[in-house]
Amino acid sequence: MEPTNTRDPEYYHKVVDCQYACPAHTPVPEYIRLIAAERYSDAYMINWQSNVFPGVLGRTCDRPCEPACRRGRVDDEPVAICRLKRVAADNKGDVTERIPQGPFKPNGKKVALIGGGPASLTVARDLAPLGYEIHLFDEQVAGGGMMRSQIPSFRLPETVLNEEVDFILNMGIHTHFRHYVDSMKDVLSKDYDAVFVGTGAPRGRDLKLPGREEGDANIHIGIEWLASVAFEHTHSIGKKVIVLGGGNTAMDCCRTSRRLGGEEVKVVVRSPFEDMKASPWEKEDAMHEDIPILNNHVPKTFETKDGKLIGMTFEKVEAQYDENGKRSLVPTGEEPVFIEADDVLIAIGQVNTFPWIERDLGIEFNEWGMPVVERKTFQSTLSKVFFGGDAAFGPENVITAVAQGHDAAVSINLYCEGKDVGERPSPLTNLIHQKMGIHEWSYDSSVVNDQRYVVPQADKSLTLRDRKKEVELGFNPEVAFKEAERCLNCDVQTVFTENKCIECDACMDVCPTSCITFTDNEDEEELRKKLLVPAENLTQDILVSSTLKTGRVMVKDEDVCLHCGLCAERCPTSAWDMQKYLYNTAKAAV
């Protein structure tokens, strides 16, 4: 096998599993160390530059970083990355001065942002400091998009959201709230140099079943109902509520119902419990609030009496899987199940809709009604129009919208400067030696054995009474420190220098997780098999040195490396060195 090219910026990036998995590539271990050092504002700013909404995401992120966390491969559970992020946001000092402050020197370019959600706000944050005149349009009364309309206040207090939205709007963004854009043609006719569409996936799916129309007064579309609650139009719901759907929106619907008067709230899903789309922790939180989740129930009819909804009937099914693992829900043949309900909330998915974009403007749409958007640049077929967030490729999550916003901002800036949007700027990378004494590292290299700490919650007798009372209390600084210490510092890389190695085997002998092997070279498949412990996790790379003096090579399986630094401590010649790798994606503005 050829020696590994560690000069490729993606090699060491991939070793930092959490950062690599994060759509915005936030430098996670870097800010976790700052939290441990009680430097909350610094930790916050690292987050802010990367993901724009640390306070929001520290409470609501889908956390793709956590399943990726290396700790999860050696310990029972990954580091509570998401909730540590919240610690930085909760404990930060005044950071206003560290946020770019306008007025910025105008560059003479004008950009329209349609939709005021996370994608648009990210574009605004990246372009405003460069001198762009930004016009943001949203039909609601305030910015934030689905973060405001769909995420309930008991998960995300309005103050937290407002602060982070205002950091951006205060950069001198021209906001046009309560302004529904109903024609793209109109927008294009104005003198905007570029247009960004971040309108999300605004329409909730309906369920056309017998009785749907008769019961309409008590049947609601989940996201519309959540928005109506958020904007204080809806204040109550019936005592018996059925929530249809198994995603996070369904979890928000059922928990909100409990706070608006729902006493017997049930979530009913077609699929088996394990297949539900909702995050495991959101399901747990719902069940903690006495909400049963009935799985394997397929809705059949809305039942009404005297023109009023009285409940629903369901067919019981069981999941069967064919040899390809494809699932089909097969009726069990049992009697249909009737469940009483005063109200039904339908939370079975969201769809994109662009009724306001005329189809003759040069913006192409595909067969599913989605705009044709370039994956890397987020440019549409009309070169001055860019898409991002759920509007670009369908429903995802906040952190994905932010990541796409950053990329779209890079494109818009290149486009407005008359450059090729396909020529993407490289990431900023830096590899820094961590040695302080002979064998002292500038990071806490020792691996603590603590189990993951649980985030405390307010008592449900309080939270169920007040829709705005936040359920999670967040880690206090003492627990946050302990949780932060669980981080393995995967960004502190084990860097190997062949010509210093004397092949004493010390690193191989000391490595607690048997990652290092000195052996004869082979092709990758064979090499992976002959390591001390075979490298069977193919998603993880192996680091291969060039040929050493004895003709062997050093092979390190990155999979379960603890980054404890013992290889470097036991290396007599510093052939192993611990070096901190910083990787920042390129953004339009810092």
Add this chain to the structure above:
Amino acid sequence: MSYLKPKFRHPHLPKNELGYTKTEYEGSLSTLCAGCGHDSISAAIVQACFEMNIAPHQVAKMSGIGCSSKTPTYFLGNSHGFNSVHGRMPSVATGASMANKKLKYFGVSGDGDSASIGMGQFAHVIRRNLNMVYIVMNNGCYGLTKGQDSATADEGSKNKTGHINPFQAIDLASLAIELGATFVAQSFSGDKHQLIPLIKAAMEHNGFAFINVISPCVTFNNNVGSTKSYDYVREHIAATSTVDFVPTHDEITTTYSEGEIKDIAMHDGSIIRLKKLTNDWDPENRLSAASAMQNARANGEILTGLLYINEKAANLHQTFKTTDIPLNRLTEKELCPGSATLSELMKDLQ
């Protein structure tokens, strides 16, 4: 500097027949200098015991004083151990073995501990053929007292200060053969492929098994001009044979062409399979082994591998006809066999 090894291990570590992973055979984190050859030997002992399915509590580690004698802390943390007086490990090991012959005895010593202060003890434990493994971690210098030449430093070898050793070296392996050791091997800490099977064979040997392991001192004796540096040893190493240890129950699957292979049957039925690399050498012939050593020395080579083995000699327990029962388990019944037995015994002495 780290003083504790992290608790986490590779989730797919192999297990041996006892259900243990290598972890159960490890010791504390080494406090020797980084890159010390001794740590590699410790790792080889861990690996050998793991592969041999030895229950850790069935092993006793004995040592004297020196860097080498510190190493039992760094391997087999679940085994018995005795860190004894400088150069007196063989006496303590003999005593322990007399008290309980069922344990495996691992003597770990260094060139100072064995070739200087403990030379007399070394000679006599060989002469008695005590059933034990005796490993010398040989670095040619006194690492613990800042690297003075030891008795095994080669004549003409240059130490880190630039001093050239004017004295002849004591060749421990040749000496062991001369003194009648029944298993003599030599190896290099940087060659685990050879060292691990040698340790396994030594553990199965019926009698005294001596392994002299060249183990570079990275701090004081790894300089240019030293004959015990990693580079020098690698350049001058010559092997008698490749060594493969085949436990009784394993089927022999390796195939070699006829003529180069020599199988040595051990007392328990296991086999040492040698692929000979040196001609005119017969590991079961003491004269041949001694002359192979002399020839290598004349050629400036460090001869490694199994040098000599004699599975037929009686070990100390066989000579003494000692009891199979550990002494602390002997009851009054065995210790006071009664006047009839005593009279029988007296008859022999009259």
